[in-house]
Amino acid sequence: MGKNLWWRMGLCLFLLFTFSFSAQAQQKIIKIGAVYPLTGNIASTGLDCKRGVDLAVDIINGKYDLDLPLAKSEGLPNLGGAKLQIVYADTKGDPKNGMSEAERLIAQEEVVAMIGAYQSSVTKTASQATERLKIPYVCSDSSSPTLTERGYKYFFRVSPHDAIFAHDQLVFLKDLEKSKGKKVQTVALLYENTEFGSNAGKYLKKYAEEFGYKVVADVSYSANATDVTSEVGTLIKSKPDVLMHASYITDAILFTKTFKEMGFAPKGILTMAGYIEPGYLPAVKADGNNIIIRSTFALDLAKKKPLVAKVNELFKKKYGIDMSENAARSFMAPFVLADAINRAKTTESEAVIKALLETDIAGKQVIYPWKGIKFDPQSHQNVYAQGTLVQIQNQDYVTIWPFASAAKDVVWPFPSWKGRK
Amino acid sequence: MPEQLLQQIVNGLMIGFMYSLVAIGLTLIWGVMNIVNFAHGDFLMIGMFTSFWLFTIFGLDPLFSIPICFLLLFILGIAIYRFIVSKVMKGPMLAQLVVTFGISIFLSNLAVYFWTPDFRLISTTFLQGTWDVGGINISVPKAIASIGSVITSICLFLFMKKTKTGKAILATEMNRESALLMGINTERINSLSFGIGAALVGVAGAFLSTYYYIYPQVGGLFGTIAFAVVALGGFGSIEGAFIAGILVGLAQTLGGFYFDPSYKYAIVFMIYLITIWIRPQGLLGW
Structure with missing residues (x-):
């Protein structure tokens, strides 16, 4: 009986060591929540936004010869090459799901930041949740002006508003x-x-x-x-x-x-x-x-911006279709977040917010005809965003x-x- | 502006006939079985997709796919009744209430899985374009669909009044126990009316596919209005649903045009509220 007990304890210790060892050896993962309408009336739009986000994450996590933030390095160099992982949640296009799904992602999936939700009404409620729970939210696909008029501390918008x-x-x-x-x-x-x-x-x-x-x-x-x-x-x-x-x-x-x-x-x-x-x-x-x-985007911009053609080539290779305006808008948020987290050297909210406020991405590093990305210190709206x-x-x-x-x-x-x- | 008034009346009638056709299948199922078929809109969606795929793969014009939609949805309706609904009919009220709701979610998500959430339109049928009748634009596919809806409704009406099976359905609708005592196989009548209800909405789907966009959640829009139409016309009354469909169509376009388009559905439901206040059983219900 005694022998059996030792044997069991040994096995336990062995398992404990192997698992803690593998956890250490494992690549560090940064989880980001994304709320999009993946089913329901405008599911086709949600799917399109998701394509843009997924390609952005590929570029950040992998090595690409593109003039985009963090494209040339694998993962986030300041965090030991940590990789981004997007955890998607389906809003079904309903504002009340926007809030509850954002809460769920933060509480259960432990995401450190949020992106999405395309529909302004949904972004509004989802960002109420992130504001309350003090999680950074970078939005590049909702256009209602009120979103950046609320004076939220944790909400940033990259794209132009209506x-x-x-x-x-x-x-x-x-x-x-x-x-x-x-x-x-x-x-x-x-x-x-x-x-x-x-x-x-x-x-x-x-x-x-x-x-x-x-x-x-x-x-x-x-x-x-x-x-x-x-x-x-x-x-x-x-x-x-x-x-x-x-x-x-x-x-x-x-x-x-x-x-x-x-x-x-x-x-x-x-x-x-x-x-x-x-x-x-x-x-x-x-x-x-x-x-x-x-x-904010059209493929004919490629004439003046070769980066657009290169990104579209990758997009076409991955999905078999040309990049649309929605995919192009949603594409930018992961870069802005990854860039801020990389500079902050941590995923801790306050540090990321500080880094976001210091964001200064050059015009040549975005796929839109803008002068770049820089947030207004009060409204957190990108001051360079403009439309065509x-x-x-x-x-x-x-x-x-x-x-x-x-x-x-x-x-x-x-x-x-x-x-x- | 009498021209715009006439234009709106014509538009109201055309969308109204479509509502009628969607609603008569729903009211039939309700009348016979006393269950609300929440999956009705999704049957419509399947009818639309059937017509779309027959057109895309075989080049079959939606007008010719009507009999196929009818048959397919008839079989689907009977199968769903036999294997799912009839089992639940013996169960508690709540189970009866949620079963068709579950079927609805299942069907629309299955459609997303197979056919993606994209929007589709059948654009090159020979039913395209508009007729200009004295300054009023009449959409050809909508006009044909309206005529089709009237013919289908008359056929159903005659079937119910003139054939033995139709009379058996009506008898079951009026009093299930007595119908059973008279030797009517009410179980067979149940599955038959579920099948016919589904088949009718399949026909509506084929007509609708000639001018409306097709996507997995399209049923929700028409389904919700169909419930209001059925309630307005009187639960179980085919004539009631037919008239109520036209009323709702007219109320929507004329109300929207003369007051404010953003209130058009509010006007529809206001009429519904006033009607059930005066006649709780609906226009022609009993």
Whole structure:
């Protein structure tokens, strides 16, 4: 009996040693939580964002000859080559899941930072959880201006927000008049009624009035609609020169079909978000032509930025498709976080926040046409973030504004639907 | 603006006929079995995908895939009834309530698994374009779908009133015990009506696929409205569901056009609330 006991204790000790040894030898892992809508109405968008994040993590963890932060080294050199691991959680596109999933990731998965959630309404609740639990949150894919107006200590945004985009669209209309002599007098606003759309609508209205345009229709709607003929009827009745539309993808498809069906063709259709998602063009095909969309990224940027072509090559190799705007936006957050953690030399929240505030990534190290990434000390919004406008021409997204970096000339006015296939 | 008024009425009727067709299958299942089929919207989604794949792989126009959708969904409906629902019918009320809900989640996630959450559209059928009738734009696929919905509803109506099986379904709906005493095999009637209910929504799916985008969660949108339509028309009443569908369609487009589009669903549900306040059993329920 006694002998048996010794034998057992020996075995225990042996196991203890082997496991502690292997744990030490194991590569250090830094866990980052990512909340995205992986099922539900806009699951295709969530999947697209995830592709961008996964590629970014590949580049950070591996060795690549790219001018991106931490690309040339394996993992985070200041933390002994520690690797990033993304722990995904599905929000189903619902704000209440955003909060509960963020809490779960922090409590159970012990993630040290958070990224995501694409939909502004979900980012809003998820970042409430991270703020309370004191975990850094770097967002590069939600665009509601209010997110960085809350004065949160732990929330940072890399990408431009809708107030910037809205302002851009009106500057574009003024530019159109100045340099091309195309005059616009009235605008109609159309936006989905959650956090993203209603805020975009608010800023579009504000700037439209400031720029001296008359707002002839102001229509909000639910993105989960089966039919939008009454919305389009209201727009037709108001006879606007230009329509400005903030939408998600399902409503973008439905509206495009309904515009065509009811023959609604103002001089220009300027849009946000939904129209640039990878699911949009395959669904509507040529009916998407001539629509203008705000963007932070387009593949034709590669002409001026070789980095874009190289990243897209990797993306195409991994997924078999071109990088979309969503994937490109979500792509940047892991770099910003990894860069800050690397400089902080620890994953401890306060140190990471301090490092994030000191972030200074050069323009040549990002895949967008920006001067770089640097956060405003108060709002934590990237001060260099700006938008561009792309237009769908021959079923492809081409940069048309700012006119200086345009790849092609803008098609204006929007041609009538009659005679189009 | 009489032109826009007419345009909205036409649009309201067209979407209304679609609601009717989706709802009559739901009301049939409810009427016979007293269970709410939460998976109804997902049956619609499967009908749409069937039509989409037949078009993509075999180039079969959605109009010709209608009989295939009907048959496939009929078989699926009967199978789901036989193997899942009938087992639960003997169980507690709560189990009956959640079983179709579970089927719904299963089907939509299965669709995500097999077909990805992407959006799809059938764009090159010969039912494309719009007719311009005196300044009113009428979408061709929507118009054809509306006619199809009316024909299907009339067929169902005649089947229920004129055939022996149809009368047996009606009898079961009215009083299960008496129907059983009269020698009606109510178990067979159950599975038959579940099958027909599913088959009808399959037909709706085929029609809808000619102009609406297709993705795994598409059923949720139409399913929710179908519940309101069934409740408005009176649970179990086919004529009621048909009329209520058209009412909801009109209320939605006209209400949205004359008040504010953001209130259009609120207007629909307001009408529903007022109706059940005056007539708790719904328009034509008993």
